[in-house]
Amino acid sequence: MAENAERPLNFIEKIIExxxxxxxxxxxxxxxxxxxEPNGYLHIGxxxxxxxxxxxxxxxxxxxxxxxxDTNPAKEENEYIDxxxxxxxxxxxxxxxxxxxxxxxxxxxxxxxxRLIREGKAYVDSLSAEQMREYRGTLTExxxxxxxxxxxxxxxxxxxxxMRQGKHPEGSYxxxxxxxxxxxxxxxxxxxxxxxxxATHPRxxxxxxxxxxxxxxxxxxxxxxxxxHSICTLEFEDHRPAYDWATSIDGIEHTPHQYExxxxxxxxxxxxxRKLLYLVNNNFVSGWDDPRMPTVxxxxxxxxxxxxxxxxxxxxxxxxxxxxxxYSLMEFCVREDLNKRAKxxxxxLDPVEVVIDNYPEGQVEYFEAVNNPEDENAGSHPVxxxxxxxxxxEDFMEVPVKGYHxxxxxNEIRLKYAYYITATAVEKDENGRITLIHATYDPLSRGGDxxxxxxxxxxxxxxxxxxxxxxxxxxxxxxxxxxxxxxxTGNYLDDLxxxxxxxxxxxxxxxxxxxxxxxxxxxxIRNGYYCVDSKDSRPEHMVFNRTVTLKDSWAKQKAKxxx
Numbered sequence: 001m002a003e004n005a006e007r008p009l010n011f012i013e014k015i016i017e018x019x020x021x022x023x024x025x026x027x028x029x030x031x032x033x034x035x036x037e038p039n040g041y042l043h044i045g046x047x048x049x050x051x052x053x054x055x056x057x058x059x060x061x062x063x064x065x066x067x068x069x070d071t072n073p074a075k076e077e078n079e080y081i082d083x084x085x086x087x088x089x090x091x092x093x094x095x096x097x098x099x100x101x102x103x104x105x106x107x108x109x110x111x112x113x114x115r116l117i118r119e120g121k122a123y124v125d126s127l128s129a130e131q132m133r134e135y136r137g138t139l140t141e142x143x144x145x146x147x148x149x150x151x152x153x154x155x156x157x158x159x160x161x162x163m164r165q166g167k168h169p170e171g172s173y174x175x176x177x178x179x180x181x182x183x184x185x186x187x188x189x190x191x192x193x194x195x196x197x198x199a200t201h202p203r204x205x206x207x208x209x210x211x212x213x214x215x216x217x218x219x220x221x222x223x224x225x226x227x228x229h230s231i232c233t234l235e236f237e238d239h240r241p242a243y244d245w246a247t248s249i250d251g252i253e254h255t256p257h258q259y260e261x262x263x264x265x266x267x268x269x270x271x272x273x274r275k276l277l278y279l280v281n282n283n284f285v286s287g288w289d290d291p292r293m294p295t296v297x298x299x300x301x302x303x304x305x306x307x308x309x310x311x312x313x314x315x316x317x318x319x320x321x322x323x324x325x326x327y328s329l330m331e332f333c334v335r336e337d338l339n340k341r342a343k344x345x346x347x348x349l350d351p352v353e354v355v356i357d358n359y360p361e362g363q364v365e366y367f368e369a370v371n372n373p374e375d376e377n378a379g380s381h382p383v384x385x386x387x388x389x390x391x392x393x394e395d396f397m398e399v400p401v402k403g404y405h406x407x408x409x410x411n412e413i414r415l416k417y418a419y420y421i422t423a424t425a426v427e428k429d430e431n432g433r434i435t436l437i438h439a440t441y442d443p444l445s446r447g448g449d450x451x452x453x454x455x456x457x458x459x460x461x462x463x464x465x466x467x468x469x470x471x472x473x474x475x476x477x478x479x480x481x482x483x484x485x486x487x488x489t490g491n492y493l494d495d496l497x498x499x500x501x502x503x504x505x506x507x508x509x510x511x512x513x514x515x516x517x518x519x520x521x522x523x524x525i526r527n528g529y530y531c532v533d534s535k536d537s538r539p540e541h542m543v544f545n546r547t548v549t550l551k552d553s554w555a556k557q558k559a560k561x562x563x
Contacts, residue, residue, distance in 0.1 A: 012229070025228050026254070029062050030061075031229075035068070039077075040080060040277055041295045041296065048263070064098070067100040069218065121177065123149055123178055124155075126148055126173055127147075149178065164208070175193045183241075185242075196209060220249075232258060236258070269479075289535070291533075303521060303529060308336070334529070335529070335550070346369070348390045348461065348509075350506070354423075356388075362387075365386075366382040368381070381512045385464055389463060392461070398434065414458065475546045477497060516532045528549045528550050529547040
C-alpha cells in the first residue's frame with residue numbers, strides 16, 4: 001500500500017480529531033507513549049503498537065514517549081532495554097528527549113500509596129496469593145473482604161514502612177487498594193498496589209524491596225507525563241476502570257484516557273514473551289534474534305525491511321475486534337518491498353558441474369547482469385563466464401518428464417545473460433549420482449539470443465566454477481507447522497517445524513555477492529530473497545539467510561508434511 005494512499009480514519013484518529021475539535025486536549029498537543037516491559041525482546045505484535053503510537057504523534061504534530069515499564073526487576077535486563085530502543089530506531093521512529101522509566105516515578109508512587117493509606121483508601125494485607133484468589137470471587141459471585149481490610153491506619157502505615165525497610169519476606173504482605181470487593185469488575189476488587197520483592201533493579205539497584213503493580217504504576221505514569229491518549233490492546237479493556245480509579249486519586253492533576261485496539265495476531269506465530277523465552281532458554285532456537293523467531297530482532301536478522309513491516313501493519317489496520325492475520329500477508333508485503341530494492345544475484349544452491357567441451361580452455365568472458373529490473377537507476381554488474389560452470393541440480397534431468405524444458409541430453413537451453421548450451425553426456429559416481437554434465441555451446445548466441453531466430457524454452461542461472469563465492473546458505477521457514485501452535489495437543493512444542501532451518505554448505509554464488517554487507521537486500525535469482533547474516537557471517541566464510549521465497553510455497557510444504 002503506497003504511503004500516500006488515501007485511507008479512511010481509524011477509530012482512534014476519529015477520537016483524536018474530535019478531542020482536538022472540542023478542546024479536550026491540554027495545550028492542543030497530542031501525547032502518546034509506547035510502554036514496553038523490558039523483560040524480553042519485542043515481537044512482531046509490538047510493531048503495530050509502535051507504528052500506531054509514533055505515527056499518531058507525528059500526524060497530529062505531538063510527541064510520543066518511550067517509557068520502559070520496569071516494575072519487575074526479577075525479569076528485567078539492560079540487554080532488553082537496549083534491544084527495545086534499537087528495534088524502534090530500526091523502524092524509523094525516535095522519541096528524542098522523551099525517554100522515561102516507570103522507576104523514575106517510584107518516589108512519587110510511594111508517596112501516593114502512603115497518602116492512600118492515610119486516607120483509609122489502602123491497607124496492608126497478609127493473605128497469600130492463593131487466599132487472595134479465593135477471596136476475590138468469580139465473574140458471577142462477589143468477593144469477600146480480607147480479614148485485614150479494617151486494619152487501622154496506624155498499623156497499615158507501620159507495616160508498609162516495614163515492608164519498605166525489608167523486614168518481611170516476599171509474599172508475606174501486599175498493599176491493596178480499598179475499593180469494592182463486590183464490584184462486577186474483578187479488577188476493582190481491592191487490587192494489589194505493592195508487593196515485596198528482593199531483587200536488584202537494573203536502574204535503582206537495591207534502593208527498593210517493594211515494587212508497585214502495573215495497574216497502579218501505568219496510569220499514574222501516564223498522568224505524570226501528560227499523556228493525552230493512552231492506547232493499549234484489548235486485553236486491557238477490563239482494566240480500564242482500574243486505570244480510571246488510579247488517575248482520579250486526589251492530587252493527580254492530569255487525567256489521561258485509555259483506548260483499546262485489537263492486537264496483532266498472526267497464524268503460525270507465538271506472541272507470548274514467556275513462551276518465546278522458553279524457546280530461547282531451552283535451545284530450541286539460537287537466541288532472541290534467531291531468524292525464525294517472531295521477534296523484531298529475528299525478522300531484522302532474517303532480512304525483513306522496516307518499510308515492509310510498516311506496510312504490513314498499515315494493511316492490517318486498527319480495529320476494535322480481535323482477529324488472526326494470515327502469515328502469507330506479511331510475506332507478501334516483504335516480497336513487494338524487496339522486489340523493488342533487492343540486488344539480483346545468481347546463486348546455485350545445489351550445484352552440479354557443467355563442462356562446455358567446445359568452449360576455449362582458460363577463456364573468461366564477462367556479461368553485464370542487471371542489478372534490479374524494477375529500478376532503472378540500479379545499474380548492472382559484471383559476471384564471469386568460463387568453460388566450467390555450475391547449474392542447479394534440479395535444472396538437469398537424465399530422463400525428462402513431459403513438460404520439462406530445462407537441460408537434458410540433446411536439449412538446448414539458455415544460460416542467463418550468456419549462451420545457448422546443449423547437453424551431450426553425463427558422468428556419474430559409483431552410486432549413480434551425476435557428477436558432471438558435458439555440453440556444447442553456440443558461440444553465435446552470445447547474450448542469450450540466436451542469430452537464426454531459434455527459440456529455447458528453458459533458461460537456467462549459473463555460476464562460473466573458477467569465479468564463485470562458496471558460502472553457507474540458511475534456508476529459513478516458519479518456526480511452527482500449525483496455524484495455531486499447541487491448539488491440537490495443548491503443547492506448542494509439538495508443532496515446531498522440523499524443516500524450519502535447512503543449512504546448505506555447498507552453495508556457490510557469483511563473486512559480486514562478496515560485496516554484500518549486513519543490511520543489504522539480495523534476490524538470488526529463482527531461489528528467493530536473501531541477506532548476509534549479521535552475526536555469523538565473516539569475509540572468509542559468508543553466511544546468507546533466506547528472507548522469503550519468491551512466491552508462497554507453504555501450501556506445497558503443508559501437503560508434503562501431511563497437514
